[in-house]
Amino acid sequence: MxxxxxxxxxxxxxxxxxxxxxxxxxxxxxxxxxxxxxxxxxxxxxxxxxxxxxxxxxxxxxxxxxxxxVHGMKFVDAADRTIGRIDTRELxxxxxxxxxxxxxxxxxxxxxxxxxxxxxxxxxxxxxxxxxxxxxxxxxxxxxxxxxxxxxxxxxxxxxxxxxxxxxxxxxxxRHKDHYFAFADAADAAAPAEDRWMTMFNAPGKMAGVWRSGNHARAKAYFVFRSEPLRYDYRDVDEHKRMVATAFADSPWPPARALLDTALADPEFYFDALGxxxxxxxxxxxxxxxxxxxxxxxxxxxxxxxxxxxxxxxxxxxxxxxxxxxxxxxxxxxxxxxxxxxxxxxxGPNVGVMIPRTETGLRLRNALVRLPVLKAAASLERRMRARNARPLPVYRRPV
Ligand SMILES: Cc1cc2nc3c(=O)[nH]c(=O)nc-3n(C[C@H](O)[C@H](O)[C@H](O)COP(=O)(O)OP(=O)(O)OC[C@H]3O[C@@H](n4cnc5c(N)ncnc54)[C@H](O)[C@@H]3O)c2cc1C
CATH class of the missing domain: 3.50.50.60 (FAD/NAD(P)-binding domain)
Structure with missing residues (x-):
């Protein structure tokens, strides 16, 4: 049948x-x-x-x-100094x-x-x-x-x-979740990425980042910005690139300019609404x-x-x-x-931690990442998931 x-x-x-x-x-x-x-x-x-x-x-x-x-996330300030890290290896x-x-x-x-x-x-x-x-x-x-x-x-x-x-x-x-994001390849020269750490720089409502995995030569750039729903053609990659370029044109993070240039040159540039x-x-x-x-x-x-x-x-x-x-x-x-x-x-909480929307929220997040609290919360969530888990069935066709 x-x-x-x-x-x-x-x-x-x-x-x-x-x-x-x-x-x-x-x-x-x-x-x-x-x-x-x-x-x-x-x-x-x-x-x-x-x-x-x-x-x-x-x-x-x-x-x-x-x-x-990947070992985890590293948050940096506008002078590219490390603020704190979240080690995600166990998670x-x-x-x-x-x-x-x-x-x-x-x-x-x-x-x-x-x-x-x-x-x-x-x-x-x-x-x-x-x-x-x-x-x-x-x-x-x-x-x-x-x-x-x-x-x-x-x-x-x-x-x-x-x-x-x-x-x-x-x-x-x-349902629009108030943000847009882009992923793309980053040329090595433009990528000051520490191996195995996702490096992230935040301004209120924005995040730019770069990372290189242990097993891949090329680094990846990513960009997220907060916005009301925007009208655009979701198949028009050139339009997506212009939107991201505009959002990050004035980023104070020194690597942002070079990361943006190299990401915009990637034909596989991937952009969408966080929805x-x-x-x-x-x-x-x-x-x-x-x-x-x-x-x-x-x-x-x-x-x-x-x-x-x-x-x-x-x-x-x-x-x-x-x-x-x-x-x-x-x-x-x-x-x-x-x-x-x-x-x-x-x-909800993930977005708030990754992209705080205000200066105050950003300061609070930066204080939190210096403490092991986020890691403990994630680890708790994981234990809850394990406890609620049911065995995945092995399906067969009736004989
Ligand atoms: C190029 C690309 C890059 C991505 N990068 C990331 C990432 O970095 N991080 C992340 O979290 N998620 C990423 N995603 C989304 C991620 O793959 C999905 O969230 C998730 O894995 C579920 O995948 P999916 O197969 O349901 O959908 P998708 O991975 O979105 O795949 C849908 C597929 O359907 C094809 N398609 C669309 N319309 C039609 C049509 N009318 N007829 C025939 N085919 C059609 C598309 O070309 C695509 O191959 C990416 C998706 C794509 C396509």
Whole structure:
């Protein structure tokens, strides 16, 4: 039942779903808007159940080898002197560059991936007899003929086309979290980065930073600024670059100018609003969403990859356990995955600590980072998570 599954988006959620769908005997096809794999991005964290999933995919050893081995965060003042550090070594299970993770997931997923193929329309069959949802969905693409699938999995990120087509405009689902952020490569000469430490400089409502992992030659620059919602084209990278350049033009931190110049020259420059996706339901008929498209918690949560990997695994597993019956599988998947999403979306304190909005808040934060209090709070949170953890099911198809 429901063998032919279209997965839209060849990133962390889509590739993980395709891997597990194929392993459970479904026939997934992946389409990706970009013409080649997107290698950009900073480090992403895999914790707890996400580590279990990649281990079950046979990837954990390679992921550990490529891990960024970051030691923590270092806060500096306008004269580039260290104010304080937060050592995160005990807190993170595995951190890996997003591009490295996507490449490993692709290697582990023996499924057809059509690059340069974006979804344009979704037409579910008219209701079948008895008020059902027909036999399938006809999918139109920006190039090429329409194709029919039994199920469609939207793993196409925060600005998901699948979500827009099946659920409605993104304004209904994306909540602006008052900030914009950018990640990019930084040329080595411009990067005074201490190996394995994420160096951060704050002005009220702004943060610029740089870091170099133990295993990667190139440093990464990042920029965050606080703002009301801005009107811009989320696909226009030149416009994004101008917005970031304007926000950091007057940064008093000496390395900021050179970091900005080199980041603006990176073709993989990645920019977005710090936003969260909140939806009452992740499925509509034969269409289901996973990853940032369904529940983006924002980079401030540090949980995007974890949620994508675990959610994709659970969706494929519930479909297998229900022998392909999406009417049984989709609600079970949602019930199982919602608690982790809900916890991860509580990001308030993270943003306040990383980007204090006033001079007073900044002074308070700088005082706090000299004390071990933040580390203790994070460690407590981690122990609570471990205590609440339930074993991740091993899903099988009924014989
Ligand atoms: C280039 C890039 C860099 C990133 N860098 C970071 C980072 O440094 N730190 C961080 O925390 N998060 C980063 N993210 C987001 C991070 O990958 C997600 O938060 C998380 O891992 C969940 O991934 P996802 O697979 O749900 O979505 P995403 O990783 O956003 O992937 C969505 C995929 O769908 C594709 N797509 C979009 N629309 C269509 C369409 N209509 N048809 C077909 N394909 C489509 C996109 O090209 C993309 O490959 C980045 C994402 C991208 C794409």
């Amino acid at each position: 429901n063998e032919r599954v279209l997965v839209v988006g060849a990133s962390i959620a889509g590739l993980t779903a395709a891997h597990w769908l194929a392993r459970h005997g479904f026939r997934p096809t992946v389409v990706e808007r970009a013409v080649e794999p997107r290698s950009g991005g900073n480090g992403v964290d895999l914790r707890d159940d996400a580590v279990t999933v990649v281990e079950r995919m046979g990837l954990l050893e390679r992921i550990r080898e490529l891990g960024t081995d 993170t299970s595995v951190e890996i560059m997003r591009g490295d993770l996507v490449a490993l997931l692709r290697e582990a997923t023996d499924v057809e991936i059509r690059f340069g193929t974006a979804v344009r329309s979704l037409t579910p069959d008219a209701d079948g007899e008895g008020g059902g949802d027909g036999d399938g969905v006809t999918v139109g693409f920006e190039h090429g003929p329409d194709l029919r699938f039994d199920l469609v999995v939207g793993a196409d990120g925060m600005h998901s086309t699948v979500r827009r087509l099946a659920f409605g405009p993104e304004e209904r689902f994306i 969260q996706v909140r939806m009452d339901s992740w499925s509509a008929g034969r269409v289901v969403l996973i990853g940032d498209a369904a529940w983006c918690a924002s980079p401030a949560a540090g949980a995007g990859a974890e949620l994508a990997v675990v959610g994709a695994y659970r969706l494929a597993g519930e479909l297998a356990a229900a022998d392909g019956d999406h009417r049984v599988a989709f609600p079970r998947f949602e019930a199982a995955h919602r608690p982790l999403v809900a916890r991860s979306q509580q990001i």
